[in-house]
Amino acid sequence: MEHCILQVALDTPLDRLFDYRWPLPAPGPVTGDTVEACAAPMPQLGQLVLLPFGRQQMMGLIVGISDHTDVPEAKLKDGLELRSQLPPLSAQWIALCRFAADYYQRPLGEVALPALPRNLRAGKATSLDRNLKKLAKLSPALDANPNPEPPLNAAQQEAVDAISGTASGNAGFAAHLLYGVTGSGKTEVYLQAAARILAQSEQAQVLILVPEINLTPQLETNIRKRFSGIQIATLHSGMAEGERLQHWLAAHLGQARIILGTRLAILASLPYLKMIVIDEEHDPSYKQQEGLRYSARDLAVWRAHQLGIPVVLGSATPSLESWQHAKVGRYRKLELRERAVKDAVLPVVKIINLEHEKPAEGLTARLIASIRLRLEKGEQSLLFLNRRGYAPVIACDACGWISDCTRCTAHLVMHKLDRKLRCHHCGYEQRIPHHCPTCGNIDLQPLGRGTQRMEEGLKLIFPEARVFRIDADSTRFKGSAEAAFDTVHRGEVDILIGTQMVAKGHDFKNLTLVGALNPDSALFSQDYRASERLFAQLMQVAGRAGRAAQKQGGNISEVLIQTRYPDHPLYHALMAHDYDRFANDLLEERQQASMPPFIYQALLRAEAKDLQTALDFLHLAVNCIAHAGITIHDPIPMTMTRVANVERAQLLVESVSRPALQAFLKVWIATLRGLKSRVKWGVEIDPVDISSHPSNSFSPRPYRLLMVALASSFMLSSCGGGADDLIKRLGEVTSCGGKDCKDSSSLRPDEIRANYLISQNAGSVKVEASFSLSTNSATLVSLNGKDKLSASIGSQSSSLNDIDGSGTKYVANLADASPQASVSVSFNRGSEAFVSSVSMPKQFAIVSPSEQIALGRSAGSLYVQLDVASDAAISASTKMLCQRADTSVFEATTALKSVYEPSAAGGAVYRIDTLELDQALNDASRALNSANPNLSLVRSCDLELIWTLSQSGQSASALSKNSSISAQRSASHLLQYDARK
């Protein structure tokens, strides 16, 4: 029997495809009977196939079909079952997965297969067959009287026209940033633009993404009421498996034409997709925070681009990334200035200064009075406190014991109702102790206030009022959140207390007061995105009060914010309803400090039983790779170092060039895989939370000093003025060599990050030094006045000089004294000297190849033997002078992946894969010509392969802890590479 070879992607960490045999129908004339009997189905690209894999069965995705394979006959296995009843996944869907896999640096199979419903990947096809049958019978419900389209105001109409085009036909790719406050009618723009798109073709599908918490049955019902006769599918993580398969299939088959879902819906199969909407695009829940850490927003924009269709990003407080894209014209900004709801006005935002008005039970007298006014008129009040439980921690007054989780770097939170102490990070819980576990004291005090405690206090202050709490604890069960919101809607609640859950999605018609009880903590977070999140949250919660038009004789809608920092610019922007200014100011800070979106980031995380193992792995990771053009920050423990008895550390990698970062990560990840470390590690692209310095104090420092704490530390020491002064100072950063630069004389030694690199070249030793801020390596530091540098080996010493006058790089040359000399670099300030030192790595030679060689791509491997110890920190890089197939020529330098190969020959043998080499050369080629998608491939190169042995030393303790000193010795050899051979 004839066979074909299926190339299959599988959900495994192994980054390659797998080949399987599949029997083909017998060729030639077949009689009617035998066709049915013996013809195996003909496999197609995009089909799913059940396979034996290792000792398990797995579902695979066919991404290639061939008539031959390089896999030896003995290893080849046969496919088991083809899911031919399921129409194949489209090439475009596979391309989307391939892009995501590439971008987030994961194997294709780890992206594509988990994107499919679990029941599709099951060994049995029963659920699939059942749901296919069910769907065949299903036809969309026709509503006798669907809700009509309400009229649009001018700005809304303009937005709908811009998004969906006025004429029929394909609107083409365009990204629209739909910017408008709550109540400005964004939803109506989505719906009417969707209606137009759906009317343009019989099959057209529209995908609407909403944040996790906003996907309520209420929203679904509203859409259903509007679009009579159109099938709607929903996709979110809370669905039962069978239900999910049914909705996924409805989308895949094109039956469902509106798909409403959370972030995971972006990876659904949508063969007729014609428009994507992302509601509340700034919402952090669009970023997956485990497994494949993708951003549904970013993938949505790519998918729209791929298909040439419009994508709408809607928000009252757009993410800074989208804001910047709109600024430079990559996105088109559509602004809704008026409120579309009749007679609605923006709520008045007022600040209550906690320094002047001391709160009782967390409530100031003014807030209590305002609530009372609402009670008198029969209106509702909403109190916002982003902290669930009774108290965030309990403590013993006598001995200082506090309720810490033994498994995490976190407090146990007191929950009064079930009399438990609970860790919100690992789920550990215990009974509230009656007495102090260390000294026996009976008097344990709850510290701070959560929603439960507020609820208790409110009931005491307003015994006549109906107080109601909504948070993750009160809505733990399926449907209970809906029931709770219904209670509020029915007017059975006077005072609602809740966490961020109440900020989103629900509009309360009778609500005229919103109180933010204690929002300040987010102002001092180590996470630099905390303030934009706080603004978005307060804006959203404020929107709850603005929905209702003022009633005859009723109260105006008010938002009261209790704060100890009434002058904080965030609150001022909020009072003025001025997100434009707030966003522009933040963007400027980010640009000055070289933070996203002006720099691209990736995070390497490691976790292990003890912190040192994780940190050691990260240090090893830094040392095993050359990294020109990439900034690698020092390994540090994560803010929450321990979670469930696992210690975690991380390493930030940055570059101003996305292609350079991606190319570097590719080589790095392959190298790290080769280390075969048992430390669990992973790389995250575009991380949202890179906060990492464990907070050393609970007492918030004044905001002026902290507002841009991450941006640069020089302001921490010298800034005394207000916020405006601070922003001006940011502008004063001097420019040297076209980069941010700062004078060393204004800095303490520990604010200066010294990076020393000592390299050995043909008998001389070169010492290079550069400096940057401890907190931000993008801001360079130049030496001035009393600061001087010198270096010494044995008895010889030399001062380091600013060679090119840029003030950013200092160099000295010394003769090589002894084979393993110790090199010291001294940072001299007045009479003080801060000395860092490192010992030079031993001289080594390239044992083989001993002369220049020729290497073809088909050779498979290049083996290089070095006379170094087997555990030496060796990294490879290459200089290249290459010609492409179209005869164009370029020069570049890049890191290479090399794998240590245990060998009996003595010394150490390293292997370079020629296919990976070819890829690295083409990556370098493309990095130089990123604008050209059809760039010719590299044909031949003259390469100088450089092998570098690194040794890191001890930095002076007075300098920044982020300082480094490292010594390198290199040896190189030449080779001629030909991709055609």
Place this chain on the structure above:
DNA sequence: TGGACAAATGCG
């Protein structure tokens, strides 16, 4: 000498 456990192996 076996049994518990950690480490290494290979997946087509």
Place this chain on the structure above:
DNA sequence: GCATTTGTCCAT
């Protein structure tokens, strides 16, 4: 990632 094999330690 996972099932399975191989290696290591140690008590009997």
